[in-house]
Amino acid sequence: MSAVRPKKHLGQHFLKDLNIAKQIADGLTRHGGYDKVLEIGPGTGMLTQFLLQNEGETSVIELDRDSVAYLKQHFPQLEGRIIEGDFLKLNMEDYFPGQFAVIGNFPYNISSQIFFKVLDLKQQVPEVVCMLQKEVADRLISPPGNKTYGILSVFLQAYYDLEYLFTVPPNVFNPPPKVNSAVIRLKRNKRVSLDCDEVLFRRVVKAGFQMRRKTLRNALKPINLPEELNGEKVLDQRAETLSVDQYVELTNLITSCRE
Structure with missing residues (x-):
């Protein structure tokens, strides 16, 4: 050929x-x-x-x-x-x-x-x-x-x-x-799994970047954030400013408030 x-x-x-x-x-x-x-x-x-x-x-x-x-x-x-x-x-x-x-x-x-x-x-x-x-x-x-x-x-x-x-x-x-x-x-890398709910982690990341010009407080409204998180300063940041570890922490924060 x-x-x-x-x-x-x-x-x-x-x-x-x-x-x-x-x-x-x-x-x-x-x-x-x-x-x-x-x-x-x-x-x-x-x-x-x-x-x-x-x-x-x-x-x-x-x-x-x-x-x-x-x-x-x-x-x-x-x-x-x-x-x-x-x-x-x-x-x-x-x-x-x-x-x-x-x-x-x-x-x-x-x-x-x-x-x-x-x-x-x-x-x-x-x-x-x-x-x-x-x-x-x-x-x-x-x-x-x-x-x-x-x-x-x-x-x-x-x-x-x-x-x-x-x-x-x-x-x-x-x-x-x-x-x-x-x-x-x-x-x-050596990370076998994320120390959080990985399904929620993905939802948080996707929601944050889908409205990346807004703060996470507004961008994450579609996933119904618990009211207890209203005072968290991390929500005043935009999606592009958080590292992987910070997204893991935020995911765990949401999970703990929902339990």
């Missing part, structure tokens, strides 16, 4: 720079001691070729049938380790009962959904190295107090240490995107 054409509806932008592909592959630190790696959306294998040179067992998951056919033809060493399907829809425990790292050039249009799926798999995924839209990368690694700090920043930083690795210009892709890209690394 000859070259695969990138498909706009799949958000495909194929990397064509070997040096950058190698840098991404080398971004894996083996944090957590895993021996399996899953590449999401390998396309024509620009990154895959370097992953196969590294230690450990590499598998790939690809939705595009043309890309799957290309990979089968050009990477026979992947036999039995090409998963044809949608990472967002498949039960990854059927393929990886133990720990595995995630790596890939994430499609811009579904990168946030991929991270939410990773969070669901956080006990299995000790490390993620990925390329995504720079604006999204900046938002994810942003600390509290920044305007770019948001819902996914809080959720990811609760369980992972995030690191910005390098910026990637548009001209190294086919077709070139209209924005810069960035490569970031996520390494699982």
Whole structure:
């Protein structure tokens, strides 16, 4: 099979720079001691070729049938380790009962959904190295107090240490995107679970950021805050100013007042 054409509806932008592909592959630190790696959306294998040179067992998951056919033809060493399907829809425990790292050039249009799926798999995924839209990368690694700090920043930083690795210009892709890209690394921290009601934690964070210009006192009205909390100074702050630990404290405060 000859070259695969990138498909706009799949958000495909194929990397064509070997040096950058190698840098991404080398971004894996083996944090957590895993021996399996899953590449999401390998396309024509620009990154895959370097992953196969590294230690450990590499598998790939690809939705595009043309890309799957290309990979089968050009990477026979992947036999039995090409998963044809949608990472967002498949039960990854059927393929990886133990720990595995995630790596890939994430499609811009579904990168946030991929991270939410990773969070669901956080006990299995000790490390993620990925390329995504720079604006999204900046938002994810942003600390509290920044305007770019948001819902996914809080959720990811609760369980992972995030690191910005390098910026990637548009001209190294086919077709070139209209924005810069960035490569970031996520390494699982030691937090097994949050010391609070995690369902309520998510509700509090989402409600706070959905009206981020308002104080938490007003933004959290939809979740019916107990009247006992009216005097709490933390409610005079905006959502973007609270750290993960402060959100945990606020969640526990709400829980204790409801009991």
